[in-house]
Amino acid sequence: MLQHLLAKLVCSSCKGELAQSDTALQCRRCQAAYTIEHRYVSMLDRREQVDRPSDWKRKEGEIRDYSEIANSLALSGIGRFATFLNYGYVPIGNEQHAVIEPDEVWNRNSVKLLLEVAGGTAIRERDVIDIGCGRGGNIAALHKYFKPLSLVGLDICPSNIAYCSAKSKLTEASFLVGDAENIPFADDSFDVALNIESAHAYPNRARFYEEVYRILRHGGVFLYTELMLEEQVEQNVRLMEEAGLSVIRNQDVTPNVLLSCDENAKQRTGAQGIANNANASANIGDIDDFIALPGSRKYEEMKDGRRQYRMMNLIKR
Numbered sequence: 395m396l397q398h399l400l401a402k403l404v405c406s407s408c409k410g411e412l413a414q415s416d417t418a419l420q421c422r423r424c425q426a427a428y429t430i431e432h433r434y435v436s437m438l439d440r441r442e443q444v445d446r447p448s449d450w451k452r453k454e455g456e457i458r459d460y461s462e463i464a465n466s467l468a469l470s471g472i473g474r475f476a477t478f479l480n481y482g483y484v485p486i487g488n489e490q491h492a493v494i495e496p497d498e499v500w501n502r503n504s505v506k507l508l509l510e511v512a513g514g515t516a517i518r519e520r521d522v523i524d525i526g527c528g529r530g531g532n533i534a535a536l537h538k539y540f541k542p543l544s545l546v547g548l549d550i551c552p553s554n555i556a557y558c559s560a561k562s563k564l565t566e567a568s569f570l571v572g573d574a575e576n577i578p579f580a581d582d583s584f585d586v587a588l589n590i591e592s593a594h595a596y597p598n599r600a601r602f603y604e605e606v607y608r609i610l611r612h613g614g615v616f617l618y619t620e621l622m623l624e625e626q627v628e629q630n631v632r633l634m635e636e637a638g639l640s641v642i643r644n645q646d647v648t649p650n651v652l653l654s655c656d657e658n659a660k661q662r663t664g665a666q667g668i669a670n671n672a673n674a675s676a677n678i679g680d681i682d683d684f685i686a687l688p689g690s691r692k693y694e695e696m697k698d699g700r701r702q703y704r705m706m707n708l709i710k711r
């Protein structure tokens with residue numbers, strides 16, 4: 395799969411053609427250098443450390459936090475079950491879009507979240523990218539329920555991608571280290587782009603939305619969920635529209651996510667598994683807040699409306 399993926403990549407920064415050796419890729423145009431590891435490729439352009447040091451610092455923080463979570467999950471013995479890093483979703487009486495009922499016992503609410511954001515989108519036999527794929531749970535569930543033609547999981551954290559690459563046996567799926575703001579694929583490469591609970595961490599959200607628009611084919615769909623401050627919702631919609639994406643669904647599903655947070659608080663895997671096993675993660679300040687446990691600041695802000703969990707579908711017309 396790695397050779398197959400390498401053939402499709404372009405320079406993360408200038409989208410130029412890449413020259414390949416056994417252990418590296420180099421852009422023929424701007425000379426950016428990338429590394430080929432044992433099982434995966436890292437497409438981070440490290441020149442950002444110098445060009446945009448404050449953005450890079452935030453991204454390094456994400457890499458550090460998720461590496462610590464990966465380490466503590468590996469030590470805990472539940473690592474192989476903990477394939478999602480999101481709050482999950484529980485259906486209640488409000489508008490529902492999922493067209494499939496999952497059979498999972500473990501991580502059921504996370505699979506529900508995916509099926510809900512996907513709704514009736516055409517995914518079968520399509521090319522799909524999961525941006526901020528974490529530990530690959532969404533890629534596995536997409537394969538199981540929709541049978542896409544190809545699946546790419548991209549994440550900035552090498553520990554996550556090492557985990558996905560080692561765990562996944564799917565011949566249709568490939569994983570790479572990369573930055574959502576600088577996606578190393580050519581224009582018009584995908585039919586569906588998925589992004590679940592990741593974009594809050596991107597310093598330049600407008601740049602991310604432009605990248606999503608660029609890599610989607612005409613008619614391609616962006617499936618997007620994010621916890622946002624209430625006052626940021628309109629601003630994000632504006633940025634997506636300025637990037638060229640048209641909103642076809644924009645739903646507040648905060649009550650469904652809060653219910654899932656309540657359930658997670660009682661379980662060993664999913665978000666609660668992370669909380670139980672993240673004691674070694676000294677750098678992740680408030681782990682309860684990180685996973686929105688009942689009583690945490692994030693949970694309470696969702697309850698009182700200051701934060702909204704938005705579920706959106708957008709289309710490149």
Ligand SMILES: C[S@@+](CC[C@H](N)C(=O)[O-])C[C@H]1O[C@@H](n2cnc3c(N)ncnc32)[C@H](O)[C@@H]1O
Pocket residue numbers: 453456457460477478479480525526527528529531532548549550551554572573574575589590591592595596
């Ligand atoms: C809360 S987790 C969600 C993971 C996954 N989407 C899921 O639903 O399980 C956020 C993920 O976004 C990734 N991430 C953060 N900043 C990123 C960036 N600039 N580019 C790509 N991935 C990023 C993190 O490494 C982490 O795996």
